[in-house]
Amino acid sequence: MEKFKTLTAIACPLPLSGVDTDQIIPARFLNRTRAEGYGDYLFHDLRAQPDFPLSQAAFAGARILVARRNFGGGSSREAAVYALLDYGLRCVIAPSFGDIFAANAVGNGLLPAVAAADDVEAILHSLRNNADPVSVDLAACKISMPGRAWGFTIDPVWREKLLQGWDDVDLTLSKQAEIDEFVAKDRVERGWAWL
């Protein structure tokens, strides 16, 4: 997995709350394979609206997205994360995220940065007036624009995973002896649970 340390990039404001994963990528595009890419379908139906921020020239090439509360709730579709990444985004800043979306994001090197609602409003406001690049420093949990800075939070385990680019499967396979020991005991103690 690609590591995430710092990022300075154009940030696109998406001043909406409750952007669920059905909005991020509608269900009818989920039969595509990862090799075919999902970027073209990011916010497919929302993009049809006039003045959708991501369609504006000022935010072309954006790698950061700033949204309101409960971003990525709903369906567990990991394609929502694939669509954001394939489009070129590496970080979403919002006051809160759907749990499954956030886990999927971290597993793919996309940073879900939780900022205070007031700070998100301040960032959205700044982005309305100019498209200055935004910097995100994961080690310091800091978001900054020229002359201004805000903090953000992320679970420390997830922060470390993103910083190191850890892969869970490799980590788990290194624990195979412990898993085997658990299985041997579990088959005896909870035989009823096995098929």
Next chain:
Amino acid sequence: MASQTGDTLFEKIWRTHEILRRPDGMSLLWIDRHYLHEGSFNAFDLVARRAARVRHPELCVAVADHYVPTRHRDPARTEPSILEMMTRLASNTKAHAIRLSDWQHPAQGILHVVGPERGLTLPGLTVVCGDSHTSTHGALGAIGFGIGASEVAHVLMTQTLWQKPPRLLRVTINGALGPWIAAKDMALAVIARLGADGGRGHAIEYAGVAVRALSMEARLTLCNLSIECGARCGMVAPDETTFSYLRGRPCVPTDFEQACDLWRMLPSGPAATFDLEVSLDAADIAPTVTWGTSPEDALPITATIPDPARMEDAGRAAHARDAIAYMGLRAGQSLTEVTIDRVFIGSCTNSRIEDLRLAAAVLAGRRAVVPGLVSPGSAQIRHHAEQEGLDQIFLQAGLEWGQPGCSMCVGMNGDIVSPGERCASTTNRNFRGRQGPGARTHLMSPAMAAAAAVTGHLTDARPMLAGRA
């Protein structure tokens, strides 16, 4: 070790599945049941990329549900893109020796209906699936939660998952539900109270006399909707209702009564504590429908569409304005004035036999004035309903009697609500475009959807049920 009287249902199950805990608080959890569907192909691709094998195929169960046609089962009438999804699932499961109920199989149905129905989901288990409504399985006293494709691949390769324990939320519903008030009404009332993200980061345990009084099928509906308030999972402690439901089902343990004795030790102890407690009085719960584009936009059928101008919170007002515009409604309009274009009765939320019986009780001897589709949750339920004559009631009312699958809840099989059309739906999400681009969805119970079909507008089903069912 913590005392048994102070442990919650969730903690007891978690502890028996913890293989190890890292100093940073992450636990490696053993997974007892892994459900897979056509959408799991991304995860199989990840397994293939590592040239890995599935570690415990015997603990994986695949069922075709998301893309299966629900208006017929004829390959000749099926889109090539749908057939391709059926083929992908068949070849992936075959390559890894995973049992599959494909779209022509007699045990096919919606995973979250089939798992409990076959006795695959049991109390005390950990259950995962690449689908957010895996919370359904918690109704049997299991920890069931949805995961993404990378985690599905991780479970395929290791039968484990890294997880941090969520916070615990107890939702206590005491008192008695009024006549004809359903688990769907209860769940929508809980979501309206907590908000669409009020359960975020939490495992919910539903408790209280009104929850204990629910049938197993009603508990499945209640837990199914836990994800709609953002919770990781929802659970009901196992009891005699759970054991009676499971007894005799094909995949339950052979030493069933002995297992029941173990499961009787699972409920939260009297001294158990939760990070958050919320209480509702069942008597306050009315037939509930959604008006907006989030499941939290739920109100009693007697209410009116809210007025954004009167909302103090600017964010809520903005959401309400957008939702009212998308839904084609006006502030102050009575919910019962909202006319509908079609109905859908089905989905992992409300497609079980009790759901179909209630819808049929409303529809018996009446005609629907709008088109509608009834999609039973499984082939077994379909058969059961036909034996009871429910199919004839739906057909005589003018509705279509379909096949089992996710169908019009998510529209992946092509059964969609047309742009601008308004659907009274027993499903779980009223998101923009969920049932098709531009579709307008109102969530409600099966009885309420049936009543709306008869009158052509959102309707209190209670008078139509008087003296019936």
